[in-house]
Amino acid sequence: MQEIKHYAEANKQRFLEELFELLRLPSVSADPKFKDDVLKTADYVAEKLSAAGADNVEVCTTAGYPIVYGEKIIDPSKPTVLVYGHYDVQPPDPLELWVSPPFEPTVRDEKIFARGACDDKGQFFMHVKAFELMMQTNTLPCNIKFMIEGEEEVGSDNLGSFVTENKERLKADVVLISDTAMISLETPSLETGLRGLSYLEVEVTGPNRDLHSGVYGGAVANPATILCQLIASLHDANNHITIPGFYDDVEHLSEEDREMLNAAPYDEEEFKKDLAVDELWGEQGYSTIERTGTRPTLEVNGIWGGYIGEGAKTVLPSKASAKISMRLVPNQSSAKITELFIRHFESIAPRYVKVKVTPHHGGEPVVTPTDSIAFKAAEKAIEESFGKKPIPTRGGGSIPIVALFEKELGIKTVLMGFGLDSDNLHSPNEKFDIANYFKGIETIPLFHRYFAELSNK
Ligand code: BES
Ligand code: MN
Numbered sequence: 001m002q003e004i005k006h007y008a009e010a011n012k013q014r015f016l017e018e019l020f021e022l023l024r025l026p027s028v029s030a031d032p033k034f035k036d037d038v039l040k041t042a043d044y045v046a047e048k049l050s051a052a053g054a055d056n057v058e059v060c061t062t063a064g065y066p067i068v069y070g071e072k073i074i075d076p077s078k079p080t081v082l083v084y085g086h087y088d089v090q091p092p093d094p095l096e097l098w099v100s101p102p103f104e105p106t107v108r109d110e111k112i113f114a115r116g117a118c119d120d121k122g123q124f125f126m127h128v129k130a131f132e133l134m135m136q137t138n139t140l141p142c143n144i145k146f147m148i149e150g151e152e153e154v155g156s157d158n159l160g161s162f163v164t165e166n167k168e169r170l171k172a173d174v175v176l177i178s179d180t181a182m183i184s185l186e187t188p189s190l191e192t193g194l195r196g197l198s199y200l201e202v203e204v205t206g207p208n209r210d211l212h213s214g215v216y217g218g219a220v221a222n223p224a225t226i227l228c229q230l231i232a233s234l235h236d237a238n239n240h241i242t243i244p245g246f247y248d249d250v251e252h253l254s255e256e257d258r259e260m261l262n263a264a265p266y267d268e269e270e271f272k273k274d275l276a277v278d279e280l281w282g283e284q285g286y287s288t289i290e291r292t293g294t295r296p297t298l299e300v301n302g303i304w305g306g307y308i309g310e311g312a313k314t315v316l317p318s319k320a321s322a323k324i325s326m327r328l329v330p331n332q333s334s335a336k337i338t339e340l341f342i343r344h345f346e347s348i349a350p351r352y353v354k355v356k357v358t359p360h361h362g363g364e365p366v367v368t369p370t371d372s373i374a375f376k377a378a379e380k381a382i383e384e385s386f387g388k389k390p391i392p393t394r395g396g397g398s399i400p401i402v403a404l405f406e407k408e409l410g411i412k413t414v415l416m417g418f419g420l421d422s423d424n425l426h427s428p429n430e431k432f433d434i435a436n437y438f439k440g441i442e443t444i445p446l447f448h449r450y451f452a453e454l455s456n457k
């Protein structure tokens with residue numbers, strides 16, 4: 001391991017520069033105008049995997065953006081780790097709120113600011129660099145496969161068929177993902193679950209055209225008003241979700257599990273201060289940690305209708321819309337919840353309007369095992385590099401592919417993320433601390449070592 005440390009130290013600057021080069025590529029999967037850049041990013045990832053020593057590197061075409069694959073099989077009788085990550089990023093808007101441009105990585109206060117710095121370029125690239133380290137120092141203790149996709153931020157539509165068509169190629173003993181957060185460098189943690197997702201769009205239509213709000217207002221229902229009423233009715237006074245059947249399949253945690261999760265350090269005053277809110281909000285009867293980790297939620301992600309340009313326009317809009325997502329927990333099913341939402345929303349629509357609900361994408365919730373060899377290897381690796389045992393936590397975000405890996409390949413995942421909740425994912429001024437980047441590069445080879453060691457017992 002001494003050798004690894006020397007190599008890492010000697011190549012520190014290059015490891016940063018290569019990440020910066022990756023961050024300069026605006027691989028926004030949601031917006032077709034970035035198509036060429038997304039494709040260039042896939043090529044860059046493939047090039048770096050090859051340069052690090054991977055064999056059979058391939059930019060695999062799909063009906064959408066390509067999936068980059070690469071592997072190093074040192075001995076088929078040894079265990080195999082499948083590393084998953086995504087090279088696509090969220091759109092950078094609102095641009096005016098960035099202190100430095102999103103695709104010009106800039107270091108301030110020992111942090112790398114750029115879209116994708118943490119989610120997920122900075123994090124999956126740690127694996128590429130850790131792999132290079134192990135190759136260069138002849139310390140790769142197990143087989144390794146990489147699968148880096150380009151459509152995670154838009155729902156991984158083409159990943160499912162890739163996985164089913166490549167079952168043999170993707171065979172592994174564990175999936176290792178760095179695309180989540182830890183509490184802090186002082187308090188390392190490992191996420192042991194992710195929420196599922198059901199995302200849809202609703203449209204409320206009133207009159208057949210926009211109307212003069214003075215001539216018609218008061219006589220015809222305003223779709224924007226109705227939409228707000230409908231959305232407001234989706235939570236009751238205790239902030240429970242009102243969709244009938246919504247909680248039917250929700251797993252209730254034992255008092256013991258609740259206590260364990262609530263033992264993670266959390267400072268409510270700090271939390272409020274950081275977000276500049278005076279009071280927190282949420283489902284009655286649950287702590288903030290539970291609300292974001294183990295309870296399902298419903299959020300409006302965007303809402304629009306009528307005139308939103310400069311100045312004023314007196315208009316009664318013909319239509320109003322909203323994008324709504326629900327975060328799901330075990331054992332809710334994304335398809336079932338989508339169905340329940342549609343049925344409920346249609347049933348509460350008053351006769352003054354018509355409503356249309358269009359499902360987008362979804363994903364299933366997961367809980368990852370904490371008694372597996374792989375989880376123990378991650379715990380040991382973190383304990384060694386951080387000097388502290390990691391705390392298990394439940395993550396609020398979603399990575400739908402994790403449930404898919406389990407279903408299609410029968411492989412469980414370890415979520416060994418090195419980001420922080422404060423990294424501004426999906427938000428302006430996304431960042432990744434340089435210290436976290438190098439801590440990750442240091443910890444990953446230890447994971448492989450312990451995973452290989454414990455597997456052979
Ligand atoms: N890396 C995130 C998920 C995440 C973030 C998990 C923080 C845990 C902690 C991922 O890229 C993401 O943003 N996922 C989306 C879902 C996807 C289907 C668009 C999400 O959670 O909204
Ligand atoms: Mn991500």
Ligand code: MN
Binds near residue numbers: 090119153425426
């Ligand atoms: Mn993301």
